[in-house]
Amino acid sequence: ACGEAEPSFSGPATQGVTDAMLAAADGNEWLTYGRDYGEQRFSPLTQISAANVGDLGLAWYADLDTARGQEATPLMHDGVLYVSTAWSMVKAYDAKTGTLIWEYDPEVPRETLVRACCDAVNRGVALYGDKVFVATLDGRLVALDQKTGAVEWTSTVVPNQEDYTITGAPRVAGGRVFIGTGGAEYRARGFIAAYDWENGEELWRWHTVPGNPADGFENDAMEMAASTWGGNWWELGGGGTVWDSITYDPVNDLVLFGTGNAEPWNPAVNDRNAVANTQPDTQGDNLFTSSIVALHADSGEYAWHFQQTPEDRWDYDSNAGITLADMTIKGEQRHVVLHAPKNGYFYVLDAASGAFIQAEAWTALNWSTGIDPVTGKPEINPQARYELTGETWTGLPGAAGAHSWQPMSYSPDTGLVYIPANLTAFPYRAAGDDWEPSALGFQTGIDGAGTAMPAIPEIRQAALDATTGALVAWDPVAGREAWRHDYIGPWNGGTLATAGNLVFQGSAGEQFAAFNATSGERLWSFATQSGVMAAPMTYAIDGEQYVAVLVGWGGIWDIAPGVMTAKSGRPRNISRLMVFKLGATGQLPAPPALAEMVLDPPAFTGTPQQVAAGAQSYGRYCGACHGDAGIAGALNPDLRHSGAIGDGDVMRMVLIDGALHERGMVSFASVLNADDAENIRQYLISRANEDKALENR
């Protein structure tokens, strides 16, 4: 900015974890989120192999002091395992014995939960020089001393304490720490920023969507992007958040990252907000949302972009991990990007230019009828533009995505990518013309009440039957599936591929398993007592290979889908770090008995009007965390059983007075009044009685 001194850059680390070490990616260690710069999550270690994996056992485990979703990949350097947990806490363990060396709690205010779309998760730390970097849910980037966990510096990444959260892992290259944020279900204007690893000074920041043209554009890319938006898009932020994938490509010295959905999801809302909206344009691409973007790592200047989902109205974030690989494709040796975003296509792009090479649908999808073979642009099914049809569109994939943040892996030995796949649909329905943005909660322009699952057994059963999950081994060159392993439901763990011809993956079904990487045969499994979402990693110390994984169910699929969470078997959350090696015989303590919850709601005495109004408010403000009809998973209270629904005063104390704010349940007084609270209560009583009637059928 004018008049401000240019940030002075202290330069790359020459001691501790260096760029040379990150580039060499010694198989004994695991120094960065995806193991190597290309984020292949492929380990060259061979001691544990398809031949002997049956002898794998629990070497040690550590109980975690949070029972929310665990999504992090541990890192290992110099015999120390660095792990982040829910609430952005960090722990360092002796990687051989499991002894805790230090721990750090950034004391994220629990109220932050209301602006986190998808649980209090954190996907990992970064190592560089003598430091560990963690980004916190409330938007700080913190550097810790690797030896002691002492705070070295803290930088504020998010522009306000209302709309942005951070769930992703930082990456570091050339002395620059890269991080973005989540928030595109709120009012975020997405960005990625780079910080000096030594002192935390911000070196550059690149927004993914244009701001208000009246303020001037930050660069040419923003001016170009502005022509692809309609209405007053900047008023709700525009979205395009960088909430997970960041991949540094040393070959081209580029930082590649995926961007999130456009905000609001429903593009008609932007047009409606236009001051002089004579020609509503709901067909612009909304750059650079749901895209892969590449920037020059040193300057943060735009290099290229490839948009996967133009004018994304389905929450098809392109934030899934970006993998780099070298392969022969269409007869040419190429350095490519491999990517499986939420939208159900698998993309191969040129890593230097972003040029489209090929894409195939690798899962069932109905929003698009195909991909233009030259440009890579999807043909959109006209029915999927729900804001134009005014109908409910049951979209496949749904907002959870065919593949989300759960990392895939790529084995150069088999030439296959191993993708944790979800088959989940979502009922998209545009909110009515009277929809207004509000001070709290999702601002997606979607009809919340319209997305609630009806208490009609046939519809519930059909939806449950259609909702599944799988581990898909995909051949990115041939563009076809090599093998698959079907799961009981969606939202299984990230994957690890090894030179032992193995693929490791945990599951919603509370198992951690190893598969033959070539054939898909399931060779070994261990009962984890809790659902697993996180990706495993592996390392070796003193000639012994270990496999580590964070266990602990959560994330969006636990909190939002209500009835549908049952399809994953209602996993528990018993959060632990588990570490395995050959010949080990460790045991977990017996899990606590499952409490049998009997549905016993108060009799419904309200009016249909109260239920209808309550459904609207509930859908808008409550359902994203408590399930679509009060039915939640393992983390948040199932409101059909809550004492608050039996007592209007308690309901008001919680909802209006914020009695439970220390547990993350903030006051909704800025958007709801006492009448609304009573309507929501009557809606929940009515829904609970419907469910009770279903149980008794």
Ligand SMILES: O=C(O)c1cc(C(=O)O)c2c(n1)C(=O)C(=O)c1cc(C(=O)O)[nH]c1-2
């Ligand atoms: O658009 C965004 O900014 C954003 C952020 C996040 C996040 O930060 O975790 C998720 C999503 N979107 C999202 O759509 C989604 O399905 C999702 C699942 C999860 C998770 O950790 O389980 N995070 C997110």
Ligand SMILES: [Ca+2]
């Ligand atoms: Ca999103």
